[in-house]
């Protein structure tokens with residue numbers, strides 16, 4: 001097993017990540033997001049900066065038509081309420097009926113019974129990818145009940161590796177854990193991504209934003225959700241690194257990260273992406 005401290009990527013992954021980025025820009029997938037109020041702005045701007053097309057559509061009256069138009073669906077339980085849960089379930093059923101990928105962000109799961117129950121119900125409808133921080137992923141599998149502190153993680157992503165693999169096997173989906181090292185697994189294979197800067201945690205909803213970016217990458221890479229999720233995490237992390245070169249704190253990092261994501265070029269991506277099979 002690769003030691004996390006010795007973590008190094010290979011140029012081959014960088015080349016693949018660049019091709020994936022080009023594909024998102026070329027196809028501009030339409031991503032329907034049913035997400036929390038806090039994340040709507042950064043999520044939509046992240047998708048636009050990457051070349052995808054966002055739509056925050058949650059009224060149940062529109063879902064049957066709109067989910068059919070979308071290339072992928074992003075579901076986020078951050079500011080949950082019963083009527084939104086109903087919309088989420090209708091959208092997920094429609095996405096499954098039309099065999100469109102859907103991605104779940106289990107924000108704050110484990111913090112309350114309502115949130116946990118609704119999250120588990122959604123997972124029963126077979127998401128393509130679940131992306132959470134370490135506490136969230138551990139809470140979902142019950143590996144660490146009570147360790148979720150609001151919506152932020154109290155655990156390192158590496159602590160959640162076994163929980164992520166177990167969840168991927170039980171839910172038969174890809175599980176991504178964000179953190180200093182992002183981990184992506186199908187229950188057997190594990191990809192690690194070490195791009196990013198710690199200051200990204202001090203901007204609200206960067207995790208939500210990268211989940212939507214995963215949806216965009218999965219949408220244009222059918223049959224390759226494991227790699228697509230790793231590419232999205234790596235490119236978002238790289239945009240954070242490049243943005244951080246000009247930033248003075250979280251507010252300017254937010255702006256510079258979006259600028260960097262929009263301007264990612266072949267040389268930076270092929271030389272600076274750090275993905276490795278673990």
Ligand SMILES: Nc1ncnc2c1ncn2[C@@H]1O[C@H](COP(=O)(O)OP(=O)(O)OP(=O)(O)O)[C@@H](O)[C@H]1O
Nearest residue numbers: 133178179180196197198200201204205206207208
């Ligand atoms: N210590 C770190 N070093 C580098 N990158 C990090 C670090 N922690 C988080 N990140 C990056 O920040 C982004 C958000 O991940 P994080 O785990 O903070 O999500 P989250 O807790 O779900 O966030 P939110 O709930 O605010 O949306 C990811 O791209 C992740 O790779």
Ligand SMILES: Cc1ncsc1CCO
Nearest residue numbers: 036038078079107151205
């Ligand atoms: C702060 C916050 N509260 C509910 S959702 C959210 C955005 C980060 O997940």
